[in-house]
Amino acid sequence: xxxxxxxxxxxxxxxxxxxxxxxxxxxxxxxxxxxxxxxxxxxxxxxxxxxxxxxxxxxxxxxxxxxxxxxxxxxxxxxxxxxxxxxxxxxxxxxxxxxxxxxxxxxxxxxxxxxxxxxxxxxxxxxxxxxxxxxxxxxxxxxxxxxxxxxxxxxxxxxxxxxxxxxxxxxxxxxxxxxxxxxxxxxxxxxxxxxxxxxxxxxxxxxxxxxxxxxxxxxxxxxxxxxxxxxxxxxxxxxxxxxxxxxxxxxxxxxxxxxxxxxxxxxxxxxxxxxxxxxxxxxxxxxxxxxxxxxxxxxxxxxxxxxxxxxxxxxxxxxxxxxxxxxxxxxxxxxxxxxxxxxxxxxxxxxxxxxxxxxxxxxxxxxxxxxxxxxxxxxxxxxxxxxxxxxxxxxxxxxxxxxxxxxxxxxxxxxxxxxxxxxxxxxxxxxxxxxxxxxxxxxxxxxxxxxxxxxxxxxxxxxxxxxx
Amino acid sequence: xxxxxxxxxxxxxxxxxxxxxxxxxxxxxxxxxxxxxxxxxxxxxxxxxxxxxxxxxxxxxxxxxxxxxxxxxxxxxxxxxxxxxxxxxxxxxxxxxxxxxxxxxxxxxxxxxxxxxxxxxxxxxxxxxxxxxxxxxxxxxxxxxxxxxxxxxxxxxxxxxxxxxxxxxxxxxxxxxxxxxxxxxxxxxxxxxxxxxxxxxxxxxxxxxxxxxxxxxxxxxxxxxxxxxxxxxxxxxxxxxxxxxxxxxxxxxxxxxxxxxxxxxxxxxxxxxxxxxxxxxxxxxxxxxxxxxxxxxxxxxxxxxxxxxxxxxxxxxxxxxxxxxxxxxxxxxxxxxxxxxxxxxxxxxxxxxxxxxxxxxxxxxxxxxxxxxxxxxxxxxxxxxxxxxxxxxxxxxxxxxxxxxxxxxxxxxxxxxxxxxxxxxxxxxxxxxx
Numbered sequence: 001x002x003x004x005x006x007x008x009x010x011x012x013x014x015x016x017x018x019x020x021x022x023x024x025x026x027x028x029x030x031x032x033x034x035x036x037x038x039x040x041x042x043x044x045x046x047x048x049x050x051x052x053x054x055x056x057x058x059x060x061x062x063x064x065x066x067x068x069x070x071x072x073x074x075x076x077x078x079x080x081x082x083x084x085x086x087x088x089x090x091x092x093x094x095x096x097x098x099x100x101x102x103x104x105x106x107x108x109x110x111x112x113x114x115x116x117x118x119x120x121x122x123x124x125x126x127x128x129x130x131x132x133x134x135x136x137x138x139x140x141x142x143x144x145x146x147x148x149x150x151x152x153x154x155x156x157x158x159x160x161x162x163x164x165x166x167x168x169x170x171x172x173x174x175x176x177x178x179x180x181x182x183x184x185x186x187x188x189x190x191x192x193x194x195x196x197x198x199x200x201x202x203x204x205x206x207x208x209x210x211x212x213x214x215x216x217x218x219x220x221x222x223x224x225x226x227x228x229x230x231x232x233x234x235x236x237x238x239x240x241x242x243x244x245x246x247x248x249x250x251x252x253x254x255x256x257x258x259x260x261x262x263x264x265x266x267x268x269x270x271x272x273x274x275x276x277x278x279x280x281x282x283x284x285x286x287x288x289x290x291x292x293x294x295x296x297x298x299x300x301x302x303x304x305x306x307x308x309x310x311x312x313x314x315x316x317x318x319x320x321x322x323x324x325x326x327x328x329x330x331x332x333x334x335x336x337x338x339x340x341x342x343x344x345x346x347x348x349x350x351x352x353x354x355x356x357x358x359x360x361x362x363x364x365x366x367x368x369x370x371x372x373x374x375x376x377x378x379x380x381x382x383x384x385x386x387x388x389x390x391x392x393x394x395x396x397x398x399x400x401x402x403x404x405x406x407x408x409x410x411x412x413x414x415x416x417x418x419x420x421x422x423x424x425x426x427x428x429x430x431x432x433x434x435x436x437x438x439x440x441x442x443x444x445x446x447x448x449x450x451x452x453x454x455x456x457x458x459x460x461x462x463x464x465x466x467x468x
Numbered sequence: 469x470x471x472x473x474x475x476x477x478x479x480x481x482x483x484x485x486x487x488x489x490x491x492x493x494x495x496x497x498x499x500x501x502x503x504x505x506x507x508x509x510x511x512x513x514x515x516x517x518x519x520x521x522x523x524x525x526x527x528x529x530x531x532x533x534x535x536x537x538x539x540x541x542x543x544x545x546x547x548x549x550x551x552x553x554x555x556x557x558x559x560x561x562x563x564x565x566x567x568x569x570x571x572x573x574x575x576x577x578x579x580x581x582x583x584x585x586x587x588x589x590x591x592x593x594x595x596x597x598x599x600x601x602x603x604x605x606x607x608x609x610x611x612x613x614x615x616x617x618x619x620x621x622x623x624x625x626x627x628x629x630x631x632x633x634x635x636x637x638x639x640x641x642x643x644x645x646x647x648x649x650x651x652x653x654x655x656x657x658x659x660x661x662x663x664x665x666x667x668x669x670x671x672x673x674x675x676x677x678x679x680x681x682x683x684x685x686x687x688x689x690x691x692x693x694x695x696x697x698x699x700x701x702x703x704x705x706x707x708x709x710x711x712x713x714x715x716x717x718x719x720x721x722x723x724x725x726x727x728x729x730x731x732x733x734x735x736x737x738x739x740x741x742x743x744x745x746x747x748x749x750x751x752x753x754x755x756x757x758x759x760x761x762x763x764x765x766x767x768x769x770x771x772x773x774x775x776x777x778x779x780x781x782x783x784x785x786x787x788x789x790x791x792x793x794x795x796x797x798x799x800x801x802x803x804x805x806x807x808x809x810x811x812x813x814x815x816x817x818x819x820x821x822x823x824x825x826x827x828x829x830x831x832x833x834x835x836x837x838x839x840x841x842x843x844x845x846x847x848x849x850x851x852x853x854x855x856x857x858x859x860x861x862x863x864x865x866x867x868x869x870x871x872x873x874x875x876x877x878x879x880x881x882x883x884x885x886x887x888x889x890x891x892x893x894x895x896x897x898x899x900x901x902x
Contacts, residue, residue, distance in 0.1 A: 279896075392543070398549070427829060427845065430844065444723075
C-alpha cells in the first residue's frame with residue numbers, strides 16, 4: 001500500500017489534536033488566502049495552458065469565488081464551531097443539551113480538471129475549518145495546475161496535516177484502499193460509484209458532486225435577447241466544461257426560430273466574429289475530450305458555429321438545432337461548447353422529457369411569466385435550480401450546492417462545507433442530582449410509573465387553528 | 469405526486485397515530501412474543517416515543533417544509549433565493565430486531581413527513597412484530613405508497629439490488645458495509661445506524677450509588693440488547709468492587725431477589741445470540757450473575773471484573789446483559805483506551821467534575837454522548853441521533869429525520885429584465901469588469 005505511510009502520518013497528526021484549536025485553523029485558512037494572492041499569476045497561466053481558460057474566467061472562478069468562500073468561513077468560523085444548544089423537553093430542563101461540532105479526522109478530497117483550483121480549494125476550506133487533516137488529489141488531466149499545486153501548496157500549509165497526492169487512475173485506486181474518515185469527490189457518476197464502493201469498505205461517509213445533462217427550458221413568453229445572452233454565457237463559459245452548464249435547450253419550434261439570431265448576436269457580442277481569436281473563449285482540455293465532442297456535432301443540424309481545430313483543441317461556440325432525443329448529443333453530458341436544442345410542443349412535454357431522465361445537477365427555466373418558472377420548479381427535481389439565468393445560483397454561498405440521484409449526494413459551499421466535514425454529535429450533560437425524577441423509568445414497573453413517564457415525555461399535539 | 473401535498477402527509481401521519489392507539493394491544497403482544505418485553509417497557513421504550521415523534525412531526529411539519537429564504541449578496545439583491553425542501557422519492561427503511569417497532573416507525577414517520585414513498589423492511593428475527601407491521605400498515609396507510617416487505621437475508625439482498633433514493637439501515641457494522649456497497653451501485657445516499665462498544669467511564673469523584681443505578685438501568689434494559697447500552701465500564705481499580713456492589717443493589721431494587729421470575733426482565737432474542745453472549749463468559753472472572761438457561765434464552769444480569777482488553781468480550785459489541793469492567797489508572801488512560809478503538813455509537817462519562825466530563829467529550833469521538841447518565845440523549849429529539857466511523861453515518865429523530873429524507877434544493881429566481889447588471893460578467897473581459 002504505497003500511501004499507507006502518508007495516511008498514517010496524517011492520522012498521527014490528527015490524533016495529536018493539532019488541527020483542532022481555532023487559531024490553528026484560522027492560520028491555515030489565512031495561508032490558503034496568501035496562496036491565492038501570491039500564486040494568482042501562476043494559477044492564471046497554468047489554467048490557460050491546461051484548457052485555454054480565459055484569465056477573466058480564471059480570476060472569477062479560481063480566485064474570486066475561492067476568496068469569497070475563505071472570507072465567509074473566516075468571518076463565521078468562531079460561530080460555526082460553537083456548541084449548538086438545542087431545545088429541551090420537560091425532563092431535561094436542568095441539563096445541558098447541545099450539538100458538538102467534531103472533526104471527522106483525515107479526509108480525502110478528489111478534484112476534477114475543469115475548475116482545478118476551485119474544486120479542491122473550496123472543499124479544503126471546509127475541511128480545514130472543521131478541524132480535519134486532508135489529502136488533496138488534484139486531477140492529472142489539468143497537469144500544469146496539478147504540478148503547481150503539488151509544488152507550492154506545501155509552502156503554505158502545514159505538511160504534517162495536509163498533503164497533495166498526484167497521479168492518475170492507478171494511483172487514485174491505491175489511495176482509495178486506505179481508510180479515510182470522509183471522502184469528498186467531484187467528477188463523473190461512473191467514477192462516483194467506484195469511489196462510494198471503495199468508501200463502503202471502510203464505512204466512510206462521502207459527498208459526491210457529479211453531473212448529468214442540465215436541461216434549460218425556454219418558454220414562449222420571454223425576452224429573447226436576454227435569454228440568449230444568459231444561456232450563451234452559461235453554456236460557453238470555460239468552453240462549456242462546467243458541471244452546471246445548461247446542457248441542452250427545450251423549447252417550441254417557434255422559439256427555436258426566434259432564439260437563433262439572438263444566440264448568434266450574443267456569441268458575436270461576447271467573442272467577436274471569430275471566437276477563435278477571442279482571448280475570452282477557452283479550449284478543450286485534452287485530445288480525448290476534443291474527439292469525443294467533435295463526434296457530437298453530427299446531431300441535429302449545425303445552426304451556429306461548428307468549426308473545429310484539432311491542433312488547438314478548439315471547438316467554436318456551437319448551437320445544434322432540431323436535435324432528436326436519440327442523437328449522440330443527447331446520450332451523455334456534453335461538457336463542451338455545444339448547445340443542442342430539442343424541440344417540444346409545450347411546457348408539459350418539456351417537464352415530461354426532463355422527468356423521464358436522470359435527475360440533473362442544475363435545472364434552468366426561462367419565462368417572463370413567474371407562474372411558468374414555478375411550475376417547472378415544482379414539477380421537476382434537480383440538485384439546484386435557477387430561474388431566468390444560468391450558473392448564478394452557485395455563486396451565493398448561503399445556498400447549498402449539490403446533486404440528487406445520479407448527479408450526486410451531499411452539498412457544500414459556505415457553512416454547508418463546514419457542516420459536510422463535521423460530525424454533529426448529540427450531547428446531553430445531565431446532573432447527578434435530582435435522582436428521584438428518574439424513579440418512574442426504573443423497574444419494578446407499575447401503572448403509576450407509566451403514567452408519570454407519559455406525562456413527562458409526551459409531546460401533546462397542539463390544536464390546529466386556521467388563520468384567515 | 470400523491471405523497472407530496474402537506475395535507476396528504478399529515479393525513480398519513482394521523483392514520484399512523486390512530487394505528488398505534490387502536491392497535492396498542494397487538495403491538496405490545498408482538499413485542500412480548502419477540503423479546504419477552506413487558507407491557508411497561510414496551511410502551512415506554514417503543515410506543516411512547518413513536519407517539520411523541522408523530523405529535524411533534526405533525527405540529528412542526530408546515531414550518532419544516534416551508535422554503536427557507538437565505539441571505540443574498542449584492543448581485544442577487546433583487547432576486548428570490550431560497551432552499552426548497554423536496555422529497556427524495558422512494559426510500560427504503562430496514563429495521564432491526566431489538567426495538568423492532570420504534571426502529572421501523574421512527575424512520576417511517578420522517579420519510580412520510582418529507583413526502584416520500586417508503587418500502588418498509590422489518591427484521592425477520594423479531595418475526596411477530598414484522599407480521600404485525602405487515603398486517604397493520606396497509607390497513608391504515610395508503611396501500612401503494614408504503615408497502616411492507618418481509619423476509620430474511622435473501623429477500624433483503626434482492627431488495628437491495630433495486631434502486632432507492634435513500635436507504636436508512638439500522639443494524640450491525642458488517643451488514644452496514646454490504647448495504648452501503650449495494651447503495652453505491654445506484655449512487656443512493658444512506659443513513660447507517662450501526663453499533664459498536666459504547667464505553668462508560670466512571671470517575672472516582674462521583675456519586676456511585678446514583679451512577680450505578682443509572683448504568684444498571686441502561687445496561688440491562690431489553691436484556692442488554694440496546695445499540696446505545698453502556699457496553700463496558702472503565703474505572704479505577706480502587707472503585708471496581710464498589711461499582712459491583714452498587715450495581716448489585718440496583719439490580720435487587722429493579723428485579724427483586726430472583727431476576728428470572730421478574731416480569732420486567734427480558735430474554736435474549738434467539739438461540740444463536742444466546743450462545744454468542746454465553747460464550748463471552750468463558751475464562752472470565754464473574755463477579756455477579758453468570759446464570760443461564762438455554763431453553764428460555766435467559767442470561768442473568770452479569771458483571772465481569774478485571775477484564776483484559778484483549779479478551780473476546782472486549783472485541784465485539786456485547787449486545788447482552790454482560791458488563792465487563794476494565795480498570796484504568798486515570799482518565800487520560802481511559803481516553804487513550806477509547807481512542808485506540810473504533811468510534812462508538814454512544815459514550816458515557818460519570819463525574820462530579822464538570823471539567824473532566826468536558827475534557828472526555830472534547831478528546832474523544834462518538835455518535836452521541838450522555839454525561840452522568842446513559843441512553844438519555846436518544847430521547848431528546850432536538851439532538852441528531854446517529855453514529856460516526858464504524859458506528860454509522862447520518863442521523864435522525866425529530867427534524868433531523870425530516871432533513872435526512874429531504875432534498876434541499878437551492879433555488880434562485882431572477883428577473884428576466886434588469887440585464888444591465890449582468891453585463892459586467894459577460895465577455896469580452898476587461899480590467900474594469902474585473
